Amino acid sequence: MSLVEIDDIEGGEILSLHQRILSDIREKILSGAWAPGHRIPFEHELTAHYNCSRMTVNKALSQLAKAGLIERRRRSGSFVRQPQSQAAVLELHDIRIEVEALGLPYHYERLERVKRRSGAEDRALLGLSAPGPVLALEGLHFAGERPFALEQRLINLSAVAEAGEEEFLDIAPGPWLIGRVPWSEAEHRIRAMAADETIADALDIDVGAPCLVVERRTWSAEHPVTHVRFVYPAESHTLVARFTPSQG
Amino acid sequence: MSLVEIDDIEGGEILSLHQRILSDIREKILSGAWAPGHRIPFEHELTAHYNCSRMTVNKALSQLAKAGLIERRRRSGSFVRQPQSQAAVLELHDIRIEVEALGLPYHYERLERVKRRSGAEDRALLGLSAPGPVLALEGLHFAGERPFALEQRLINLSAVAEAGEEEFLDIAPGPWLIGRVPWSEAEHRIRAMAADETIADALDIDVGAPCLVVERRTWSAEHPVTHVRFVYPAESHTLVARFTPSQG
DNA sequence: CGTTTCAATATGTATATACATAATCGCCGT
DNA sequence: ACGGCGATTATGTATATACATATTGAAACG
Incomplete structure (x- = not known):
């Protein structure tokens, strides 16, 4: 599975690279480090940063887009979206x-x-x-x-x-x-x-x-x-x- | 984008192959044609059926798995999951x-x-x-x-x-x-x-x-x-x- | 000066390939 | 029968590559 050891926030966890990228970016957004409207690095920059293929980065970003956290625009890049206050009724909302x-x-x-x-x-x-x-x-x-x-x-x-x-x-x-x-x-x-x-x-x-x-x-x-x-x-x-x- | 023309319900829409596979399977499950517990075709079978690569099929299936519609088990295949308890809010509305x-x-x-x-x-x-x-x-x-x-x-x-x-x-x-x-x-x-x-x-x-x-x-x-x-x-x-x- | 055209760029989708991992099946020896 | 072991199999993740598409910015043109 080509796993990578990552020193995660709490206690070393083992994450796939894909998940690592996902949670890194999510963290940046939710912590406010990257505010709404902020342009997140291009795929090729993340590719270089994580030393992986573009497919891997792309998969992570597509997922974030589907989750509604970011918005992707061709030729322009990917941007942190304005959050909407939402909660699933079905989950015990926190x-x-x-x-x-x-x-x-x-x-x-x-x-x-x-x-x-x-x-x-x-x-x-x-x-x-x-x-x-x-x-x-x-x-x-x-x-x-x-x-x-x-x-x-x-x-x-x-x-x-x-x-x-x-x-x-x-x-x-x-x-x-x-x-x-x-x-x-x-x-x-x-x-x-x-x-x-x-x-x-x-x-x-x-x-x-x-x-x-x-x-x-x-x-x-x-x-x-x-x-x-x-x-x-x-x-x-x-x-x-x-x-x-x-x-x- | 390697698009494929599909005769869809009303007026041909253009779907990517990925989305086509997704909605096909979703339809089968939601319509009841594939009941909970049913084993859906293996990746290599779908690959043959849609005449595409395994990656494309895999992406669609992974997405369905994450959505909770199916469960994937190594070596065994992918199975339609028991429906979640979601009906509650839904049924309310007659x-x-x-x-x-x-x-x-x-x-x-x-x-x-x-x-x-x-x-x-x-x-x-x-x-x-x-x-x-x-x-x-x-x-x-x-x-x-x-x-x-x-x-x-x-x-x-x-x-x-x-x-x-x-x-x-x-x-x-x-x-x-x-x-x-x-x-x-x-x-x-x-x-x-x-x-x-x-x-x-x-x-x-x-x-x-x-x-x-x-x-x-x-x-x-x-x-x-x-x-x-x-x-x-x-x-x-x-x-x-x-x-x-x-x-x- | 405005408009049209075109190339550059970032994302979107798909390919073929490779190897890792988990679960199962069947073989084997006791 | 029983328990362990390895081969097989389906999925999981990642790679490199290719081409399509939308959009932007700048160059070419009337």
Whole structure:
């Protein structure tokens, strides 16, 4: 397979040259080093840089083009595209990735954290029949300095006890959970809603402004794990779900 | 570019060999001719069938694999994969069924019907590169006496000529199309938006009220078929998508 | 001065070839 | 029968090469 050892970002991984080129360029774009509109090196320059054939470079670039990260123009070269805020509904979306795909710095900020015995409302949201300990979290995802999404989350501590020890001060609970709890089932509810005062305040928009609300319940082996509600200002967000492939 | 003329569904389009192979196989799989688990021809067989090099076939198959339609196993061949749990969001959209599930009488009412040559905006929505005839429809779906959703639709008459003869007075174009045109690909965009005057008027809600907007583009064998936008008043509608993780 | 033409250039697609890798089948010896 | 070993096979990745196509910029022309 003609493999090449590469010192990758985290711990030496073995990547094919093709993948190496792909991830190099992707990294440059997502990190913002190459801003939208920037002309990326010509195929023949990359060919020289990686010391490989043009076919290999071409394959990588074609793939990036199909993924929508770059745009290729004959005779002119290849350019970093203006990103569109998109997320596949079908994947458990990671807001960090969405934000970074926009070329903006991401951070998370906790607003509230309460441990309590589940009330009726908590149980309805989680789908629990018996009372038990839950962790209620509220936090803001930022794109640059602007709030990008408000997150309101319940975690069933009977299913994920370790979560009770976490502060979630500046790490979002989503990625944390995904790394720890294998989910077996999820349900999304998507709707529009007018911002009430709490939401308007958090997201810095007007009361009554339209918002997109995505709620997700997740189960692991029949046990409810978490319920989360993401609230996005309407202008900032479109969900995209595509069926049958366009690959990336 | 070594182009090949293909007699395609409507009006000869020019496809590269690579794309021809891709869509051929995709069609076979999506139509059900090759069921999940079926072993698709070996690369060398396709090479012979299309009279091209293995690289070309390989590229197409790799793409299908990345798209998740097929699975490739060394020494064994390539197999059609079990379909992914994607149907969730897709199936949601027969509005009659949604309404009837609520126990309310359903009917559809046409507001507008215009046949025209596609302008720039039409082409952008449909994803067409060249101008051609389109049918623009606007209609209302009712639940009982109340408007349930506003539908704004474009149909590419180059792909579905018969649609030009239909009046769509009280039958919705969605079900009509589904019965006639096998779709091979669809894209959903979901967002929230404030009602403008047109929408508020049609749906009998206030200007500025939040709405859920679901847009769908559908292709059949690489041909754009239709673009449709459903606008729901926020209170009336929640999308639900349930799924389990699919490996791969 | 504007327009037409043409060559240069970067990408797009295809070829033939080569070797690596993973999985399977069948052979073999115990 | 059983387990291991090598040959076979299909895919995976890469090479060098060739020619097509779109677009740009500059030269030639009226």
